[in-house]
Amino acid sequence: MLSVFDHGPPPACPAPFNLAAHVLRHSDDQQDKVALSVLRSDGALDWTYGALKSAVLGTAAGLQKAGLKPGDIALMRLGNTVDFPIAYLGAIAAGIVPVPTSSQLTEPETERMLAELKPAAILRDPDVACAEHPGQISLDDLAGMRALHPAEFQFGDPDRLAYIVYTSGTSGKPRAVAHAHRAIWARQMMVDGWYGLRKTDRLCHAGAFNWTYTLGTGLMDPWAIGATALIPEAGTDLDALPALLRQHRATIFAAAPGVFRKLLKSADDLHLQDLRHGLCAGEKLSRHLHAQWNELTGTEMYEAFGMSECSTFISSSPTHPARGEALGQPQPGRRVAIMGPDGPVSHGQEGTIAIHRSDPGLMLTYLNAPNEAEARMQGNWFLTGDQGAMAVDGQITYLGRDDDMMNAGGYRVSPVEVEAALTKYPGITQVGAAAVEVKQDTFVITAFYTGPEKLDEAALRTYVEANLARYKQPRAFIHLPELPTGGNGKLLRRALPAYFKANTP
Template sequence: MAGQLLSIGLSPGDSVLFRLDSCVEFPIAYLACIYVGLVPVPLSSQLTSREVTVVTDMVGGRLILHSPGVSLPEKIDCPVLSVSDLNMENIPSDLEPRRSTPHAHAYTIFTSGTSCTPRGVRHAHRAVWARQIMFEGWYGLQSSDRLLHAGAFNWTYTLGTGLVDPWTIGATALIPAAGTPAKDLPTLLGTHDVTIFAAAPGVYRQMLADNPTIRADQLRHGLSAGEKMPARTRAAWVRATGTDVHEALGMSECSTFISGAPGVALVDGASGRPQTGRRVAVLEGGKPVGYNTAGELAVHKDDPGLMIGYLNQPEGAHLTGDWFMTGDLVSMSATGDVTYLGRADDMMNAGGVRVSPLEVEAAFADHPSVGDVAATAVTVKADVTVIALFHTGPANDLADRAETHLATYKRPRLYIRKDVLPKGPNGKLNRRALARDYEAEHGQT
């Protein structure tokens, strides 16, 4: 694959945009680019032509790798190579890798970050070395493991946890074919002797809805990342499999750096502890906060897994002093247990007091007929915002539950039923879209 890319005239440093579905060529092309110094730019196959155009304008790629049926940019300024047209004949088999430094640009991924505008995240070659911190700090990964990841290839959670990490240690990577429904995943766990399962919380919920009992004799535990796993989903997994699930807190800019792990006892509600070798802090106004006090999670600039920076931004522009501010609000106990409180931009203001949407949602999580829930602040008239709870189930007694589970200032003032809650391409709940749509519908844009 690397020889094919070079044979069509690409040079080290050129960007290659991936408009690929979850095909075998995706991970091969990703590694092939890095092997010869090209910069792969994996993009979600779900992006529309308009969305892809925005990204390609930012990247200025020299080639687009394309799967039939996946959208292309509205205007195309570079060659498009279909995976069906790849020709591996007459390609030298002894192609040497391009040697570089650990800090050189290796790949670019895109994230919406704390806004709706896509941001290109530039990672260095050292990122793959830094991932070994997670082998014990999160996975409990062994060379004999068979790890199945239920995610799209474009997601760093899949490329890293699902592919690169198992291969690095000599374990087996298993990825379900594109289009595999969540209800079929338990069968794959058993028939393929999966020892570790990894997915986003939404996938866990979907598969458990149809499979209250899961038979997977070799399964040791599950891994969860992408967003906070609801307590009821965790409990359902434990009942169904008899195994635990270990969460991690991370982001595209620094992978996962806070996590639980086999044999690590966490306090209830905690997402995990800083992995050994990480340097993180909880800051407010640039200064450390006290134990069990809300603040913004920060990663030190010398963490080997931290990105080089954002695409098309000056060097160091992503740093505040020596720290990268993640935008995640957390608190940390004296024992190092980190509790996730939500994104800084998701936090709600109730009478001048910040309220975490996760805290409000947790009050309803075990209600038998509430369905999926999302709490967010919505503007109901000029200069007036209230907490709203969106839910998918038929429950009509939620206000009563709020009275017994939440302080007055934390209680939702609106309860709104939706058929589905909006989520991003990787299954993360999009609270901002709920608020935006509600306000547009009620004339508060």
Template sequence: MQPCPAPFNLADHVLSAGRDTPDKIALAVLGPTRAERWSFARLEAAVRAVAGGLLALGLTPGAHILLRLGNTPEFPIAFLGCVAAGLIPVPTAEGLTQPELDKLTPLVAPKTILAAPGLALPTSPPCPVLTDLTALMGHAPADYVMGSPDRLAYLVFTSGSSGTPKPVAHAHRAIWARQMMWAGWYGLRQDDRMLHAGAFNWTFTLGTGLLDPWAIGATALIPAPGTPPEALALLLRRHDATLFAAAPGVFRKLLAGDAPLPLPTLRHALAAGEKLPEALRSRWQAATGTTIHEALGMSECSTFVSGSPVRPAPEGTLGYPQPGRRVAVVTPDGAEVAPGETGILAIHRSDPGLMLGYLRQDGPALPLSGDWFLTGDLVSAEPDGALSYHGRRDDLMTTGGFRVSPLEVEAAFQTAPGLIDCAAAPVEVKTDTTVIALAHVGDATEAALRALAEARLARYKQPRLYIALPALPRSANGKLDRRALAHLLKDRT
């Protein structure tokens, strides 16, 4: 792809396409009886007004602004308003508790907190807290602060699934790099209507659900807060969605019944956040007549491997590196593995979508092994270049001296009658003895599950414990929390 132009501002780039169609709907927040709609002209006016209001408070470019906002239009307006003004927004999940915020806030040292009423705040906020964004939206507009595309634009926290969340520093150029996803994953068009089922403050929603559609001049559709997953099919039909994006857990809930799921305007769906089971993809195809294209990504680089309408992923694989990406399969010391061998998926330091680094007091630091950033995802390359996924390096289970991927275990049960959801995790049953446990949701019997395991898995991969649960621990966006699952199963044994 072409290098990012300079000078550059992420917010200016996101909103520039909409200037050609100022009256077109940029954002619709879909409620049960009505939708709140924002045109491109109204959206940009609000973004520039917020930028002006923040600068009028005496904040200077480079200051960190903690966002404690919910799933309302104020969130993307505040995010882009900060970026437009050269300030550094730090989105946070709506459901974070006060103790969690007490740990995270010092890591980013905010100068101001923009907060929605009722959301948790740090115990002793280290800076002013603003709760009236309406007043900011009434301010005189500011011009976009232009500069190097390599300068810091925003901070996001990692999920913390393998430990304490870390602040990830992204440059303005990150939005330019996302164009590699438009053809390499979405098949995104200006006339699209993208419905995303996640919360605004999730990087998957922020990028795929909002910023990318706006950057091409398309419409973003977001369910109103509190919308149950079961209502999404009606919203997809009622609002003529052409693309639908969600975590696999949301697709699973939409397919809870066996009836067809007619979605006449939908071209295809998009999944990310965790590995999509092949059985779930097949069930979606049967119910809707459309395909799910999956992508692998992370907070540090968004998505970079995917299937797409023009190059679907071969069955059982993630798909291909997106055109323009430079990735490799390497050893822990950064040496490329032999073709077909399993190794760590790595991103070259030159990728324009790669983070500046993890924020430290002295600035961002990018951990590298040679010229490669190691993602922690284990993959192997097929002869045609497609990548097969073998799980997270830190998720592998060790039992009887063998290393086992939970994904391989879980895949064996996806067709079990009556099974709604399942996940595998290691459980220590006594000192120095760890076994594989399968947590399962639904009406599948233990006998039926054991029979499937014996037929499809080597003995060392078979679960020794089968634990029925009312639901698996998942985030608000449907992503499985493996750390919480491991604690839950330990308490049950």
């Protein structure tokens, strides 16, 4: 039997359609229910569904009044506040195409984005770095828009462009991933296939408002079914999370493995009376961490696998828990295969995890690089670049990347991008980057370089801080007489971690 999971397609996305309208579809019949609680040490700042919808459609009206039209691109340079999701949904409600980005990006990184996107406007917090652009809309202006007479949702073809997210590919150049309005419709497959989410749930996500994992799992998905989202305010110490989860009666807790790791290290007891389970994504979950969570909380943790091009589509869930070493199975409605050079491989054989072209959550294309997007297709299958093996029952075991992509705190980072930045530094002749394990389940990005002499590490840190987002910055720098290469002279990045161990006490 071939490694193909296909239990039938999901319901078709209705037309006309608007992503923001779908997210806020329960706002009118539960106006007074709390949609969002921003958790603080002294209580919470609550947003009802009615207030949220009013703010989103007021923002939509303000953006239209500022001269933005459907199809215009708006680069988002906002911080970790509720302003972020309101501006994001406000833009989409008006048919404007937002580009959410990490506030950690440096000015040079945003300059490259501006050149590629040619945005009509930048939604800007003055404390967030950004290259110059004439069409900046300030944080104060955005806040003022919320009181405007609400705009109407702009409905249209579900396949039209809704938003753009950036990812780093193996080439090292971040690619602009273009997603359709239908992407939110596809996320319904996660509700039962991963979350086990109910309308009565209070889902707490530990990530920042301006992280796409938080934006989807922590906010839009709970809102789309009428549940309540809980987000700790910026700067909340992880040590305070257990008390916040208990005080605000969180039923589901979502985070990246790094957050779970720190939380479990600092807490003695996480038996919370209202907590049903945890959700984990962003990097591979270790069995050790999973077992710790089970022991300290008395609840299960469900893992998901996905990518910027299609979000999560393989997961464990309350109804379909992972078995053995598997991470889970394709969500109901997904069509997934394990591909070899000649097509799907037999059950149990290793191959590349692939998602079918017809999946409503799959990206439209890479903006300005459609040929690169098409190059990742094998027939009707989009190749993720991740290796796996499928059992007869559809459970998939993750076997790693087929390239050298690194993972730093839940963010995928291309070593080529890090290397390209450091190659420009005086005194470096060659550089290789790799994620190395510094203690159990804790990985940091490390730069290995050659040159006439060992360079000042403080100066190197200052340089990368100015040229790379924090999550892309190496935490260690190792000077070597030469870097490991293969018979063809190509850098062997997978050999680099061994040099870290040999060159550190």
